[in-house]
């Protein structure tokens with residue numbers, strides 16, 4: 001320690017060294033000034049400064065800010081980053097990670113391929129199997145793109161007004177890679193995110209929260225599929241073929257200059273499976289559902305805003321369109337289709353704009369479904385060819401539908417009561433909902449089918465009585 005102390009130069013030695021160095025530098029400067037012309041000196045100075053400033057500038061960092069909202073709508077790049085980043089988290093050495101799980105049986109997971117044909121089962125608690133990683137706030141996530149070092153950070157700022165939180169990503173790289181990141185890296189991570197997003201593990205059903213102006217999600221766990229839906233085989237094949245063609249149709253829709261969307265009008269009496277069909281479509285396509293209550297939309301402007309904040313690959317569902325708003329009757333009452341919006345509700349033209357007008361192009365791969373119990377009440381403008389691509393009648397039970405329900409609910413395909421019930425099904429109108437209600441009364445096929453037979457016999461008697469009353473009415477009318 002003492003010898004080390006002895007080696008430190010004294011203050012006077014340092015001072016005399018500095019004085020000699022200054023004298024040499026002054027001499028050197030004078031010589032340079034004398035022998036190098038001013039023009040050359042200036043040129044060298046400029047090049048020297050340029051080199052170092054550009055070096056430091058190039059080496060300095062550059063940050064892309066990716067905000068959650070782009071104007072008033074969701075920023076798709078932010079959503080892509082949200083979907084992409086969890087793929088980088090598993091091997092990350094970090095002090096923080098967001099982990100979570102949900103109430104879902106892995107065998108239940110819905111993907112466009114795996115779910116086709118699955119019947120679903122009750123959700124079970126399986127945290128270990130479902131553990132997921134999320135992006136923590138204010139934590140650097142190190143990423144790499146073609147050897148370029150990248151840093152992602154999710155920030156969150158509390159705001160005084162709704163939505164009370166502003167979230168945004170910072171993506172930082174060296175300034176010299178700015179162009180490359182913009183052109184190649186963004187494309188790369190958006191593509192990876194698209195793949196991830198197309199394999200949604202959870203489906204959501206959204207309802208619009210008027211008070212705070214946003215779509216409020218809830219996990220959608222309806223187990224209806226095309227296998228559990230009792231419909232005629234022809235309808236099932238038509239639907240599946242149509243959906244398959246639609247999901248693969250991006251290039252086709254582009255080539256014919258149409259928006260990549262499909263419209264279905266489901267109509268028929270209550271309890272014939274319209275909502276179940278919507279659920280089957282959502283599960284088959286792996287699409288979220290946006291359940292829009294037309295009554296709660298105050299005008300066309302709001303309708304536009306609501307619909308532009310929905311995601312791609314989703315279903316926009318408007319149930320009971322005949323009684324939802326003025327939309328079905330406005331044309332009749334005002335005498336023409338192109339009416340402007342009023343403070344009382346939306347106009348038919350506002351709605352049609354989303355079905356097949358310019359606003360229908362504001363999202364991709366979207367299915368619009370209207371349901372109604374009274375197709376005859378709808379405005380002809382809604383029914384015109386090309387508006388809703390397919391009109392699907394969900395009707396009373398046929399013998400095929402009845403037998404399919406019996407096979408599903410009672411696990412039998414043969415029973416002494418099946419033939420008499422089939423005959424009655426042909427004579428009276430009974431909905432699949434009424435049949436399933438009876439079939440669920442007991443697991444014992446004798447009990448369940450007997451109850452169903454009695455229900456149908458009662459319906460038949462009532463139908464005969466009604467016919468009698470009608471005949472008598474007609475005779476009375478003819479006599480008067």
Ligand SMILES: Nc1ncnc2c1ncn2[C@@H]1O[C@H](COP(=O)(O)OP(=O)(O)OP(=O)(O)O)[C@@H](O)[C@H]1O
Pocket residue numbers: 228229230231269270271272273274275276277373394432433434436
């Ligand atoms: N075709 C069907 N296949 C299987 N189950 C069905 C079918 N139709 C109805 N059901 C059963 O009846 C119940 C009610 O059906 P659903 O709500 O889908 O009918 P809906 O036509 O949408 O009725 P509403 O017009 O009253 O909304 C469902 O939960 C389902 O169990």
